[in-house]
Amino acid sequence: MLTSLAYIFLLGLFFATLCQKLKLPRIIGMIATGIPQLIMAGASCDDVFVIVLFSTFVTMVQGGHASLSDFIGIPVSIVLGILLGIVSGFFLASLFETTYHRRHHIRNSTKVIILLSVSFLLLELETRSAPIVSMSGLLAVISMAVLLKTKCIDKVSKRLSEKFGKLWIVAELILFVLVGAAVDIRYTLRAGIPAIILIFIALFFRALGVLLCLLKTPLTLKERLFCVIAYMPKATVQAAIGSVPLSLGLPCGPIILSVAVLGIIITAPLGALGIDTTYKKLLKE
Numbered sequence: 071m072l073t074s075l076a077y078i079f080l081l082g083l084f085f086a087t088l089c090q091k092l093k094l095p096r097i098i099g100m101i102a103t104g105i106p107q108l109i110m111a112g113a114s115c116d117d118v119f120v121i122v123l124f125s126t127f128v129t130m131v132q133g134g135h136a137s138l139s140d141f142i143g144i145p146v147s148i149v150l151g152i153l154l155g156i157v158s159g160f161f162l163a164s165l166f167e168t169t170y171h172r173r174h175h176i177r178n179s180t181k182v183i184i185l186l187s188v189s190f191l192l193l194e195l196e197t198r199s200a201p202i203v204s205m206s207g208l209l210a211v212i213s214m215a216v217l218l219k220t221k222c223i224d225k226v227s228k229r230l231s232e233k234f235g236k237l238w239i240v241a242e243l244i245l246f247v248l249v250g251a252a253v254d255i256r257y258t259l260r261a262g263i264p265a266i267i268l269i270f271i272a273l274f275f276r277a278l279g280v281l282l283c284l285l286k287t288p289l290t291l292k293e294r295l296f297c298v299i300a301y302m303p304k305a306t307v308q309a310a311i312g313s314v315p316l317s318l319g320l321p322c323g324p325i326i327l328s329v330a331v332l333g334i335i336i337t338a339p340l341g342a343l344g345i346d347t348t349y350k351k352l353l354k355e
Contacts, residue, residue: 077322080127080315084308084330085272086120105293105353109300117307122148122206124311129200131320143204151206154195155213158188162214163221182233188214245309258328265329269336273302296352303341304333
């Protein structure tokens with residue numbers, strides 16, 4: 071029964087992911103209202119927890135069984151991942167700062183390679199430590215990046231962001247090409263109407279969740295409605311994790327990838343259109 075629940079949670083996580091690039095491309099002038107910051111901060115936290123829970127449930131499904139201890143280990147995985155990321159980030163920040171003050175400048179390209187190497191090391195550490203203790207390598211990588219952003223001077227963090235942004239242009243293209251190549255159109259067609267209904271049911275409950283979270287805020291009804299629309303589109307994160315179950319050979323892999331792709335096809339254009347057509351009406355300058 072718990073294994074079935076793990077499958078259900080794994081599929082449900084794909085409806086919790088968000089696409090930040092489609093959210094606020096044309097409402098930069100609304101920064102004073104606090105709406106863009108609220109949506110982007112919530113989306114970032116949402117994606118972090120989705121990635122952490124996704125890796126946990128994938129591990130459960132791979133093992134062929136799921137026990138209550140696996141679910142209890144989720145908070146442990148989160149805490150250890152954050153702590154390890156903080157330690158790694160502090161070490162790298164100290165390394166960069168020390169070399170900078172001693173005039174042994176490390177090129178930004180070299181820093182990117184170091185960061186990528188440490189990130190892969192953290193992910194491998196998660197795999198190696200799995201028999202002993204549960205630890206989220208992905209959350210460790212995110213925590214490391216956050217600490218580096220905090221500790222490093224603005225000039226360094228800005229240049230690193232630019233470098234990774236350039237890498238992401240190519241990586242994003244490769245990501246969507248590989249996802250498209252991995253999709254079996256037969257499973258997508260077989261999912262059909264039930265999958266589409268499932269997507270809209272998930273969007274409905276997500277909208278209720280957003281409204282509940284905004285109950286105690288000073289936002290107007292129109293602003294809350296815009297937040298609901300802004301949380302609709304899904305693309306990048308969903309594409310990144312959608313093909314993982316299939317690549318791992320999980321029985322649920324084909325149907326999960328098909329539903330994930332359907333979710334992107336349906337919600338990305340609807341969300342982008344909704345944002346473009348409503349932000350002037352629902353938000354005040």
